[in-house]
Every structure is written in structure tokens, then in C-alpha cells.
């Protein structure tokens with residue numbers, strides 16, 4: 291039986307629901323309601339009538355206000371602990387501005403998300419440069435470049451990546467889908483268990 295992989299989780303809009311807070315701030319500024327469905331790409335630019343500079347400023351405010359940020363999924367801590375206990379190596383990677391990474395770390399700590407390593411990524415150091423076997427991300431280009439190097443990419447479903455078609459990518463709606471791909475299922479009562487010994491063909 292193969293070992294469980296080193297798996298990278300993106301933070302914004304995979305673990306942390308930052309777009310919801312961003313939309314609240316953008317709505318206040320614009321005077322009309324903006325919600326996630328209006329966002330057409332994960333960088334937001336071009337989706338709403340705000341300049342890229344204002345968008346960057348609001349994104350920084352979202353993380354400066356990290357205590358308000360909710361986990362994107364209920365029970366996130368337990369789900370991430372399931373990965374960890376079963377034997378995955380968890381890497382967290384974010385491409386937000388370097389000065390904001392301390393907020394991200396504080397948020398991860400508060401949300402009690404276990405991880406083995408934290409990576410700050412940039413244009414020069416993309417997630418595909420990380421030595422790992424799998425990536426979970428909402429940004430289609432990150433997933434695509436990761437897959438190009440022959441590894442497993444999971445596209446975390448969000449309104450802005452709904453039309454993205456990436457050959458080889460697995461679209462997931464939640465973290466349980468990722469676990470299921472590796473043969474880990476949630477049993478009644480909420481515990482996660484490795485069911486790979488039950489055979490490859492079991493669905």
C-alpha cells in the first residue's frame with residue numbers, strides 16, 4: 291500500500307473564507323451588494339468596479355482583521371486532523387503579501403489547523419515549486435501548473451473557477467472529497483477511517 295502524500299493546502303478560499311469578508315467590505319465601499327457569485331476570478335480584478343489598488347488594499351484589510359475570518363467549512367479542524375492522523379503530511383501555502391503572513395499563521399493557530407510546514411509563495415516561487423505530491427487550490431492556474439509537473443491537483447470549487455477546465459484536475463466541493471479520493475471515509479459518528487484495505491473497486 292502506498293504511503294499517504296505530502297499535500298499542500300492553499301489558505302484563501304480553501305481553508306479561510308476570506309472572499310466573504312472581502313465582499314462585505316467591497317459592498318460597503320460600493321454602496322451595493324457584491325457577493326461571491328459576482329467574482330469571476332480569484333484575483334477579483336475586473337469583476338467589480340474597483341481599481342486593482344483598492345482591491346489589494348481591501349484584501350490586506352481582510353487579513354489584518356483575521357479574527358473575523360471564519361473557516362470555509364464547518365468542522366475544519368477535525369477534517370484537517372483526520373488527514374494528519376491518517377498519515378498525510380500537511381503543507382500550508384499562501385501567496386498573500388509577505389507582511390500579512392503573520393496574520394495567516396495566527397488564524398491557523400486559532401482555527402487549530404495542524405500542519406507540518408508553512409510556505410510563503412510569490413510570483414518567483416509558485417506552489418508548483420514545493421516538493422509535494424498534491425495541491426488543493428481554488429486558483430485554476432496554480433492547479434494547472436502543479437499538474438503539468440505530473441502531480442495531483444485538486445481544484446477547490448468556487449464561483450470564480452466554475453468554468454475552468456483543467457485536464458487531470460479533480461474538482462472538489464469540500465475537504466471530505468479530497469480524503470475520499472485517497473480512500474479515507476467519514477464513518478457514522480463522524481470519525482474518519484482508512485478504507486483502502488476494502489479494495490480499489492469499492493465505491
Ligand SMILES: [Mg+2]
Pocket residue numbers: 300301302303304332427428429
Ligand atoms: Mg486561494
